[in-house]
Amino acid sequence: MRLKNKVAIVTGAANGIGLSIATAFVQEGAIVILADIEEQKVSEVTKLLAINGAVTRGVKCDVGNTDDVKKLIQTTIAEFGKIDILVNNAAVAIGGNIMDMPEDDWDNLMNINLKSIYRTIKETLPFMVKQKSGSIINISSTQAFRSWHNWTAYAGAKGAMLSMTNQLAGQFGEYNVRFNSISPGAILTPMNAKRSEVEGPGFLEKSAAQHAMQRLGSPMEVAMTAVFLASDEAGFITGEDIKVDGGLCTLPRYTE
């Protein structure tokens, strides 16, 4: 019960890594608000997580929309009076060679993957500063560190998240608000299942081969790192990035 009575918001919580983080948080005793653009799915998983008496709420929220994010934070504060943990997890995977990438694709990705965290942090931080505690966890990616063909926009957004994490950690440490990030390698989630459809057979095997550990990670392996960073055990850790990547970044760059 490392998160007992803590109030946590997880974005993109209806599937994949976000759902595992929400599940692990519930198991550790947190009150969890699951936010996702997929209204029906988020409502279903929220009910499932509450089966054993846990307090959970499912909220339809598009992190690309300022009014949705404001509502998410305001309703959480109105009902629970505080936010202890914010996990910025929602994102979309839009690839594309920069020479051909339509500006709309670029803007859409930046809005959902990067501007979204400006919105959630802007709305949440005043409450954390006031209560003099908080843990904000940004889900970045090993793509912030390594080069893969045709993922410029996605990598750019993930790299910017790391810089923001570092900058904000410096500015708000004195208020006991911690900012950290997690950079996963390839994790077996719906996002990668979708990429596998687009990129063809062998994608998951090739992906696994890029990791020193020769496998993909599980969403729960990322979630347990989030539990640690959210908990008081990590009380003196801020401005850090933890790679959960099976040694991907220790190997030379993968090429075809």
Ligand SMILES: NC(=O)c1ccc[n+]([C@@H]2O[C@H](COP(=O)([O-])OP(=O)(O)OC[C@H]3O[C@@H](n4cnc5c(N)ncnc54)[C@H](O)[C@@H]3O)[C@@H](O)[C@H]2O)c1
């Ligand atoms: N899967 C991987 O291999 C991998 C690797 C590195 C980083 N990541 C990062 O981990 C995070 C989770 O990835 P995943 O693989 O679980 O993805 P996923 O596609 O399986 O799940 C993403 C969730 O975000 C939600 N979402 C999408 N757009 C949204 C929006 N505008 N507003 C609110 N919710 C929205 C989706 O409905 C979905 O429930 C992302 O930030 C991703 O970039 C994933």
